[in-house]
Each structure stands twice: as structure tokens, then as C-alpha cells.
Amino acid sequence: MDNTQLFMIATAAIVVLTLGGGVALALALYQLSRVLAEGAVAGAAPTEAMALEAAPTEAMALALWKKERDAERMRGARLTAAYRTGVMVLLWLGLLTAVEFVANLMGVSTVAMFMIALVKAGIILQFFMHVSSLWMEGGSH
């Protein structure tokens, strides 16, 4: 096995370990957050049996109950989507950091690495700092 092959294997190993470490860290933080929250989400989700028990029999009240139930489900879906966006952003940032690290090992130019940093900064500005909200009416993000 020559030096080039060793270098390629080492590069691949660094990428896999960095990404694996990032994902493992994200999962560990997610679990830690769940433990600290003491199953708040699980507690909020009503079971089918609870829903049937709580369902009123009158037609008008039933319609109102269904409306409230749908609103609650919609709220849950929005919350899940928001959390999922955060996970995707973390994965992209981890991937770009790994690319940056390997690019350094391969002797990539300073300009190329600066461009990678610009892309990372752009992702944080848009998805975490909500820079576009500056031009929105003053509602929530």
C-alpha cells in the first residue's frame, strides 16, 4: 500500500469520523434535551383511547372538538418541522466543516477555504439568525 492510498484512506476515515461524531453528538444532545424536558412532548400527545373518551356526543360540540384537535395536530406538525430544519442545518454545517478540514490536508487554496466559510456563515445567517426577518413585519420568526 503506497502513500497515496494511505492518504486517501485517512481522508475518508476523517470524513466518516467527523460526520459520525457530529451525528452522534446531535443525537446525544437530542436525547439529553428529551430527558431534561421529562417527556413533555410525549405527555402532550393524546392517545386514541383518551381522545375517544374525551369526545363529546353532541354534533356541534363534536365539530368544535374536531376543530381543536386538528389545530393541535397542525401545531405539533409545525413544531416538528421547525426542529427538523435545525437538525438539517447542523448536518450541513458539520459536512462543510469536515470538507474544510480535509481541504486543508489536501493543500487547497486559502480562497477556496474562505468560500467554504462564507457558505457556512450564509447558512447560519439565514436559518439560525433569520436575517430575512429584518424586512418582514414585526411578527415572530
Add this chain to the structure above:
Amino acid sequence: MSAVTTTLAEYREQLKNNRLGLWFFFLSEAFLFTGLLAARFYLWGNTRPDLDQGLGLVVTVILLASSFTMNRAETGIVHDDRERFLSNLLVTAGLGVLFLIGVVGFEWQGHIRPGDGAFGAVLYGMTGMHALHVLSGVVFILIIWNNGRNGHYSGERHWGVEACAIYWHYVDVVWVFFYPAIYLMGHVVH
């Protein structure tokens, strides 16, 4: 601010001004950090000191992860998910402390000292100024956490949380440029 503003409409109008003011503050901060980056490229050129690459990567991943948990905290309060808001704030503060330990406790104990010419001056200047911002961010987060624990903030009114989160992400953005400038760009001079 709640003592001044009474209705949600007034609060939202005030929010626009608050956001603009915060971003002007970031603009002024950008001059400071750009000055430090300019000093690095002027004094180091296409070289860099021999630093621990593994440590640089680890503290970078820690700071990126802290931005993720801060985003979860902000998302939590926006959706009135208070438990997750509070727990993620604490995790973010913890990761910030870990970052500080990595930089101050390990990187600063390496072979380069502040008096070691251009390498020492720039390295300590850049990491020191950034660490100071991380430290102030951790204090900010703990204040927000304490307020949140005492029932402040809601899905409609959480400017304090938003400002804290954006400040923390800004500190992360600064490191996004500092990390390659300190650890990756240029060839190593022993």
C-alpha cells in the same frame, strides 16, 4: 419593554426597531473582528503557527452544536414548548463553557505564548476577543434561562430570547471565519 408597550401591535412595531438596532450593533462588531482578521493576514501572510488540529476541530464542532441547541431553545419558546426551551438553553450554556475550556484551558497552555512575536500576538488577540464574546454570551444565556424559569417570555413576546439567540449565532459566525484563518490557512511554521 412590557412596561412601555401595552398591545401586541405596539410590541411588534417596537420589535422591528429592536431588530434593526441589534443588527447595527453586529455591524459595529464586524469592524472589530474584521480588523483582527486583517491583522492575521497582514502579519502571518501565508503561514500559521503549529497548533493542535484536533483541538481546533473539536472546539469548532462544540460551537456549531451549541448553535443547534440554541436554535432548538428559540424554536421551543416560539411554539410555547417551555420545557424544551429551558433545557436547551442550559445545554447551550454548557457547550459554551466547554468551548471556553478548550480554548483557554488547552489552546492557551500550548507552546505559543502571547509574547512570541506576531504568532503569539495575533493568536491571543483573536481567540481572546472571541472567548470574551463567548463568555458574555454564556452570561446572557443564563440570565435568559433564569427569566424563563420565572415565567417570562411567551410564543408572542420573547424579544429577549430572540436577541440572545441571534447574539450567540453571531459569535458562531465569527468563529466560522476565525477557525480556518487560525488553524487551516497557510503552511505551518515550526
